[in-house]
Amino acid sequence: xxxxxxxxxxxxxxxxxxxxxxxxxxxxxxxxxxxxxxxxxxxxxxxxxxxxxxxxxxxxxxxxxxxxxxxxxxxxxxxxxxxxxxxxxxxxxxxxxxxxxxxxxxxxxxxxxxxxxxxxxxxxxxxxxxxxxxxxxxxxxxxxxxxxxxxxxxxxxxxxxxxxxxxxxxxxxxx
Numbered sequence: 001x002x003x004x005x006x007x008x009x010x011x012x013x014x015x016x017x018x019x020x021x022x023x024x025x026x027x028x029x030x031x032x033x034x035x036x037x038x039x040x041x042x043x044x045x046x047x048x049x050x051x052x053x054x055x056x057x058x059x060x061x062x063x064x065x066x067x068x069x070x071x072x073x074x075x076x077x078x079x080x081x082x083x084x085x086x087x088x089x090x091x092x093x094x095x096x097x098x099x100x101x102x103x104x105x106x107x108x109x110x111x112x113x114x115x116x117x118x119x120x121x122x123x124x125x126x127x128x129x130x131x132x133x134x135x136x137x138x139x140x141x142x143x144x145x146x147x148x149x150x151x152x153x154x155x156x157x158x159x160x161x162x163x164x165x166x167x168x169x170x171x172x173x174x175x
Contacts, residue, residue: 003052005174007062007110008043009103010163011074011130013094015039019154020132023079026148027092027135035089035134041171042130044103044161046110048122052168054114059166059174061113065106066164066175072102076130077156079149083142085124090137090145093129103128103161 014020027034049058076094083090107126114121135145166174 003055004048004050004169005052005055005058005167006048006169007046007058007065007164007166009046009072009106009161010165011042011044011076011094011161012159013042013076013130019079019152022152023092023132023149026152027133027145030144030148031135031139033136033139037131037133042132043165044128044130046107046126046164047114049114050120050122054117054119055174057117058114058119061117062110062164062166063175065109065113069106069164070102072100072106072161073158074100074103074161075156075158077154079152079154080129081142081145081149082129083137084134088137089134090140090142091129091131092133092135092145092149093131095129099128 024036049055074096075098076096078095078097079092080095081090081092104126111121111123111126168174
């Protein structure tokens with residue numbers, strides 16, 4: 001089991017929509033090995049911690065953040081894709097052309113907390129994205145994935161973010 005852990009905010013996404021059905025069908029035509037995010041587990045990672053050495057301290061601090069947390073409204077209006085840093089997968093995700101300032105502030109607060117504690121966290125700039133699926137990059141070019149996404153009629157939708165969770169990689173909740 002990995003000690004990597006992350007603070008996330010759950011993003012409620014309905015999958016019984018025309019755009020999602022089109023996405024599943026169109027991507028299945030180019031890859032047979034798509035790793036779809038499990039229903040009900042869609043989230044935005046606020047901070048990714050690379051090891052478990054400060055879990056107890058982070059748990060205490062993140063719980064304080066959760067206790068004062070107020071729901072955030074987020075508009076998702078874009079389907080995007082990018083390739084992971086190591087190049088082995090393309091990530092298909094939802095994002096926003098106008099991210100919520102409150103969500104950006106929450107991510108900044110989580111990262112500042114990790115910094116204060118001395119946690120080994122991912123310091124790459126925060127990128128608002130809600131992963132829908134991962135596709136092996138050796139099966140299809142990123143440009144082809146983006147071309148498929150551009151043809152899908154994706155209506156913007158507004159969701160209310162209410163639930164912060166602290167988890168180990170693999171899904172086990174810390175709280």
